[in-house]
Amino acid sequence: MPLGPTTRRILGLPEAGEWEQKKARAKAKKNKTAIPPQQPATVNPWEAAAAQLKAEQAAPASAPALLEPTPRESTPWTTVEERSGSAFARRIGRGILWALVVLLVLVGAKSLLLPKKAPAPIAAPNTGQGAPDYPTAEAQVTAGRFVRAYLAWDEKDPAARAAQLAAVLPEGADTSVGWSGKGRQDVLAVEPGAVTPATQQQARVRVLALIRPAVETPAPAPGGGQPAPSQSAPASSPAEPSAYWIGVDVPVVQAGGRVIVSGQPGIVGVPAKGPKAPELKGPEGDSAFAQHTSDTVARFFKAFAGGDTESVTAPGISLPPLPAGITLTGVTSWTADKGSGSDRSGTARVSWQIGGAQLEQTYRVRLTRVASADAERWQVAGVTGSTA
Template sequence: MAPPRRPGAPQPGPGQTGPAPAGPPPEQRTGQRPPERLRQRSPHGAHAAPGPVREVLEPGQAPWSTEPESSFSTWARRFFRGLVVAVLLLAAISGIRSWISPNRTPETVVTGQNSFPADESRAIATRYAISYLTWDEQTPDARAAQVRLDLAAGLDTRAGWNGRGKQAAMIAYPGEVKIDPGGVAAVVDVRVRVQTYFLKGRVWTPGASSWQRLSVPVARTAARVVASGAPTFVPDGPAPLPENLPESGVPDDDLTAATLKDAEAFFSAYAESDNKVAAVTAPGATIRSLGGAVKLEKLKDWQVYTGNDDERRATAAVTWDGAGDTALDQTYTLTLRRTVATDGAQRWQVAAVG
């Protein structure tokens, strides 16, 4: 009797005596893989307590649970979200504005007026003014040679002189330089001391000397500054003091009376020698004397003004005796400083003149 056949086992075909050849595994025949059972060893051994049993999910049920969100969390989330959006918008607006109108650091503008050689202009104008106001009809070429040193090439070296008379410019002092907006030309204010001569018989005799004021035109070239034409005379009259001149201050009559003798001693020493001045000035102060050029005749006026306890301002009107019977009045501004001796005695001494 044949043994019972295993269910599902392939049967031998006709003419086969042995077992049928093994076919493909069941998962290949059916297209499905049988479920595998995973075994995991419990960390607590075989006697560990069983874990909680998971509930069976209904079809369509999500494998998580939701909890209601609090109102504060909702507000905070919306607030920070709005804050981020606002920052991004501000950054975008600032960036666009910088593209349209970028902020540029102002640069120092170098103009022709800033770079104009004012010092060289003063030097050229001063020498040219002396040459211009000096002439002698007996040596007319001498003036032309001096004018040519500073006058621009190609201009007439006679510079308006008719070739007659005699005059000498002795000293000159330059002043303000007014530069043209283009930065190429300028005019220089120059004051010149002039000695005139008059012909007495056949001899030139010195006459009166006077100060004259000129406006000298100059121009800047690639090589140097040159006089660009003949100067013009400018009036040099008096002018009143400005109305906003600083006031002397409030007088301190008590301190004025207390320091009067010390002021007289100072100006007497100030006229004579440095050693005598050093003996009556405040410690640490260095004041040079007049070296005997004059002598003190009298202190006409002395005034100390209110201030702090250590330093005061004072003015003095002094009459100096000069050579012969000459006398000259001058006004000085001084700084007084309070000094304390080792015995506690206090004095006010001159610390500076002017």
């Protein structure tokens, strides 16, 4: 696209055709030749002849008959002084134009060489509901310690309960925490559960506790009569179990870099039975392979309880045996999963003799095929409890 006069003036470029005229003038000056002036478009021959005759009559006798025109030198290039303001404006415009060109080149190179960074994710405001940074593990430990001390009391030693509670309560709190100071009760087990964060660094911890009220044997009455009932024995009916589970909701708060109990807890009920289990589809069985490997599985579980598993496991596999006091009653069932290859799996139900009783359990067994120069056999490569 041809450049306009304004653009040529800003960039300092000559006008169209001006360069060719400059070259022609420079060549004529070098050869010392004059550029003939342009003749008028139309010349009257009678006027020209009259002018020539008059010139011949006026010339002296010694002058030549014909006078050649004197060559007139012409200036091929004329320097025109330019105003300082226009020159400065042209330089400024030219600098701005080149600066824009360089800037566009740099921006394009940066977009090609440097990949765009992904914007940093905006953190959601902390509303206190389900805050992920709440010290859940510490809250469970604090609530478990509190429940173990809170539900265990002995009227003969109230200071022991108070000292244990003081370690998880705020400074200056009442260490009796609602206890009347009477009776005796033991805590057999404590299981901290779900932690539900709330506002102001607070949370609620569900704790399950296995408790057993202590029943003291009444002392015999003087004179051999019937023994008097103990004042500290709880008034429980014979139908109630000696030990049972209860739930406790414990309020905790984060303060001073620790989690402490912030108030009195509340005892809640524990479900008597679990929800209905979903229907789980088991793997398809392979009866032929199960029959072929049933003796291998039976020998393994016998060695598993006897303390020697190296002879029935695959090379390089080490399975620790069961502790003493557990004997094998028998493999109740063995079901192999349908499949192929050198690694197969299946499910075994095994009956053990432990603590004077029989106990049936379920195992997942993994078998691998071991081959030698003249024979091959299946051996156990792994065993885990349950079917999952």
